Amino acid sequence: MSLDTPVAKPHDRLAATLDADLAEVNALIRARMASKHAPRIPEVTAHLVDAGGKRLRPMLTLAAARMCGYGGPYHVHLAATVEFIHTATLLHDDVVDESAQRRGRPTANLLWDNKSSVLVGDYLFARAFQLMTETGNLRVLNILSDAAATIAEGEVLQLTAAQNLATTEAIYLQVVRGKTAALFSAATEVGGVIAGADDAQVQALFDYGDALGIAFQIVDDLLDYQGDAKATGKNVGDDFRERKLTLPVIKAVAMADAEERAFWSRTIEKGDQRDGDLDHALDLLHRHGTLDATRTEALTWAEKAKAAILTLPESDLRDMLADLSDYVVARIN
Template sequence: MGLDQAATKPHEALSAILADDLTLVNDLITARMASRHAPRIPEVTAHLVGAGGKRLRPMLTLAAAKLCGYDGPYHVHLAATVEFIHTATLLHDDVVDESAQRRGRPTANLLWDNKSSVLVGDYLFSRSFQLMTETGSIDVLRILSNASATIAEGEVLQLTAATDLRTDESIYLQVVRGKTAALFSAATEVGGVIADADPEIVQALFDYGDALGIAFQIVDDLLDYQGDTKATGKNVGDDFRERKLTLPVIKAVAKADDAERAFWVKTIEKGKQDEGDLEHALTLLNKHGTLEATRQDALEWAAKAKSAIAHLPEHEIRTLLTDLADYVVARVN
């Protein structure tokens, strides 16, 4: 099931509750992505920012701050910071992955070039640091700067781990925690920190974001093998063609016989892919039940996300965050 096909859409309910703040976030993003000297910066940024993303990560920051009773102005700065970091990583990822499509549209590196994508990504990272320092909080700066470093570390780890059949589920989890969950957990954590919430609440928000981000990425990796291109904006099998060892394949490699392992060595480690190899890969994934096993892992992480905030005071935001964890994995139910 695609996100937009689900009957209940907690991200839309969150968006409605946070509408005024989201407007301020969008206004701030537009203002800070401007450049007097390099018009290509807003051109490239606007292409990606305006591509229909749901603003999930900045919404998490706004929601966490609201849940903790924050009434100051800086949650808007932090939400914009999170979106800038996310957009910068997308620009860099598309260059690294040589991607041609994101959210159903041509990527910036295809429309412009790799140099523009990398440099505009760098600009957005710089803007994000300017924004976070304006809060005057050293804790905020520590959390988001650590997240930025962790994201980069995760991406570099993936460069070597993605095509190495020795990569196991623990290394996969380390990659996912770096490249995806780190920003989710930072987004929720800083919402609590800026509201000066109790440490136990801040930790709960961090744990929620961490588990939600892991579930989100596992689902994304699963959809690469069984998703609807129109719903996901990605071509089925892109991860296979890009020789990425994601969780469904890692599980299949662990159960492979000699002939199957030779197939994975040829297609993933050596990158020698022939017509029909994707179909054979899908046959092996189904043979060993790794798609269903991966789905169960996603459900378990969603359950951990819900459990993390279950003890927080009753609030409509808490309910929607709980629903959001279910919604993320509803894409593969």
């Protein structure tokens, strides 16, 4: 699948199918991000919400609920909850990472300040919890509150693991499951739960979201070393410059000789980066084939996502979600 194909992308087909629900989600997001006393809250939130994000995570909730036959109103609340949690984590992440660009635009912390980004992120987390409690479904509350805790745990784990050459692929996967996949899996799982789906269907939805989120993050990490800056909104090598040990580098470190390991130690662990280091890092990744190996892992997780969703009853929405797993990794084809 090519992203240049004239055939509608799975994401676009999902958006068209869920158009009425998405309109309600967007209206609810705008209503709940308002603040009578602190106008900076909607200013900061709108900057990120309106930045061209695909609403992928809330669409997963809407699709899962509809696919399981839900006819009530609360899938909209849950989709907005998921988007608020996601937006809050982005605001916090950009402060932690000292980022200057998000989705091709200046970050909120650059346009305003770190304090505003952190506090508005906190506000959105609070709004998210208000929304999820309005469903009156304790299981949904458990799933989303657990996801919020797991996301924070994953981010903290990354602080200690990202610049440590002893970080293994297993630890990397734990970080990814925390900071990215936890919200994907929660988004799909709560859609099934609010619809009253049976345990097997809810588990399939969880497994789909988990695998899709892992594939999504692995692709993001791969694109950092071989992506198009105009398409990704990130500069090639940002993770290297920020000294983040992601899967391509973890694989290269595992195969490094003494000289190569000394290079990774200097640039990643010690932060002593010089002119030409990024080019040398890319040369090592190509020399050891770790970019191709990382791509293979992303494709494997995408296939796991597709296999999980195909256990559910046949429907157009199910097929779109299956196609979405291909779309996520099509960015690296």
